[in-house]
Amino acid sequence: AQSVTQLGSHVSVSEGALVLLRCNYSSSVPPYLFWYVQYPNQGLQLLLKYTSAATLVKGINGFEAEFKKSETSFHLTKPSAHMSDAAEYFCAVRKNRDDKIIFGKGTRLHILP
């Protein structure tokens, strides 16, 4: 069965520093992968998705993620953190031909002034 593992339940970076949130997936077939963000007291908002068209995926708010099959990873990055990026980030996977989306446990991103 497909799953995702997010390394680090909490990540702190200084404002202006590089953001790197790690996600590794487990799937028997090439998966569809997603990153979602959740702000306090809100639902989840899609940041970006990988659908095999390109390994480097650009999303909203300056975020991007790179699909690396050899490493079974889909890490999320942003060159320069902003205070407004403080939120919970979820990596998710959907197995081909299966609609169910499986979420990781999330990583809370803290931005230090």
Add this chain to the structure above:
Amino acid sequence: ETGVTQSPTHLIKTRGQQVTLRCSSQSGHNTVSWYQQALGQGPQFIFQYYREEENGRGNFPPRFSGLQFPNYSSELNVNALELDDSALYLCASSPPGTGGRNNSPLHFGNGTRLTVT
């Protein structure tokens, strides 16, 4: 374009009671999924509805049930509430695909916070 709306936003129930949560899907979306998000956890898939029928279910007991209506809105019903049912319940909709199977991302509502005492 109206997004996914859920009601109520907060709810407090007593153990053993029953609860109904409601969701209006985003305009043009015919697939609705429900997720349970416990505190500090990622969302857990409960089930999905397409064309008024359940077409996928996660590892939740039968006391979790649902409905989808012709206008694609949906309800989540939970019977015999337990303390562990306290969570944020998220509804998500997605647009039409082929036979209900596609890779369109989910569009989430803001959720219903259920507290069971």
